[in-house]
Amino acid sequence: MVVIQQHEHFLTLIDLNPKYPHDEPVYDDEKDLISHQVFQRSCDRCDQKITFFHRYYYKCNQCDYLLHKSCSELPITLEHASHPTHTLSLFQNESQQKCHVCECNILKKQLCYYCSPCTLNICLNCGKNEAHHNTIYHPSHQHPLIPTNREILAMCDACENEHKGVYYQCITCFLPFIHRDCVFGSKRLLIQDGTFDKFFHTHPLILTFGFPKVDQQAKFYPRCRVCDKSFSYKENLWVYKCGKCRYYAHFGCAYLRSETSKSAARRIISEKYDHGVLHLPLSEQNLEKVIDFLFKERNYERSITHDSHEHPLILVEAQCSDITTMTEEDSLCNACLIQIMENTTFYKCKFNGQGCNFVLHEWCTRLPPELKGHKYHQEHTLLLSPNESNKFLCNWFMCRACSHRCNGFAYSCVECDWKIDVWCAFIPHKIKHKSHPNHLLSRNYEYDRPSEDDYCRMCLSGFSERNELSFSCKASEFHLHAGCALLLPETIRHRYDKHPLSLAYSPIENHEGDYFCEVCEEELNPNAWFYHCHECVQSIHTTCAPILIPQSKPYLYGGLKAPALLQKERGIYKPEYHPHRLSFTLGSGHCTKCGDHFWAQYIFECSECKFVIHARCLT
Known part of the structure; x- marks a missing residue:
């Protein structure tokens, strides 16, 4: 037994948490408070750690002697009713012993009261309430907390998990009930x-x-x-x-x-990844890789005829400068409505520039004429149907896979009027998305669609439509609408902005404040996907992106197929009552004809004057 004696020097009481119980956030510049919270030294009486949660301790001004405040309050000698013949002294136990009163184990180095003539031990709990000896002052509660032991699983009020062992509880209001691991968790x-x-x-x-x-x-x-x-x-x-x-x-x-x-x-x-899966979101750099994934073979011919067009089509080499002379409207592929970009091989009409601006990506010329037993519509054969949008104004259809409108080529079922656009027709069973990089996302079938309680992580809306295509992670509760997964590019750019905006899947680091959309000026929910410029610290709703971004290289954005509603009288319409050609686009303003204000609607506008008109007012 190690005899405990009084210290010979004067001791000063130190308070590690003078703000208790009003705990405040800790920042890097509050060095004193931080040093107090990480303070850990051994008590020279009980040999246990002195921490921030004990709040008080005594420090010797002349030597390196430290003492818990609770340990200093323990009497060095004790008169106990269970052993009236001798006075007991405070000792530090050197080996495990049993208490003479309660017969509980007194662990090695644990303080106890000891009678040397009788070799008799009494634990602190019997000699002086041990729970009060281990009282702590935790910043989560206004009253001191004392320990209590639970041999069965009990719910911790701090973490809401079940634990066994020592809990801390307030004896003033009997709340909260916190497990020891949580109490002494790092600040x-x-x-x-x-x-x-x-x-x-x-x-x-x-x-x-x-x-x-x-x-x-x-x-x-x-x-x-x-x-x-x-x-x-x-x-x-x-x-x-x-x-x-x-x-x-x-x-x-x-x-x-x-x-x-x-x-x-x-x-x-x-998790093991298949390197052949489709990686999303799309970028200009990986578009060709995606096409190679969907269409394995290539067979370039200098001139071809295609069932979708009445004139011969001529191959344009990838390095050809023809793409730089094409307007934005004319550079949209008539089949998939994806922009013809630099270093992309495509076919154009032989009479291009002479009133016929029909263009097709090279891969779109290899679209099969029919699809049998398609995974989304297995009961009937689907036929490739070129859209006659050059003959009818605003001739679009609803794609049954992504639930967005489109006026490109479609695979159609003539028996039940079922249509899917050519891009969605070749969606693979599994995809990998940057928003959920650690697992593959699998296409959902009729029997395993997300429930009504689930929601899309991109737009935060539910899955109420029975035929709506979606992708889900089988290892976690992560779901995406097909349109949200496939139609948003990784970056977008405005022609007047030198910085691109990147697709963000969660709140941006170093941005503690609120988010506001630069287009609609409404508050933005950063838990949904949005576009963000890290240089300018600006954010945009995905649904507002088409209003800001002109029809340029970002071919798919904003949760919509941007060219999908583009009226392709080669992208232009010429009414009889206006001298200039009108482009079909998405915008906001006032209709010149009816005077009504519109917001984020599809309109026809003149690039040479300020003439703007609703699509419904055009006819």
């Missing part, structure tokens, strides 16, 4: 697990002792960035959050202790 934490960067965040996360519903509502109900599940509306739920951007994580997920996080990590590690 500041870095999530830098290297598992595919899934749990990585640049900034330290700050532990906060509540995330009430009103705060979640103000932030558009964010989800945990580790397990991707929502937070409960419990007022005192502990979460980790970033003080510099909108990054939130469950307490248990931040430590990777919860089963959700562990199993997710195992799934990510074990």
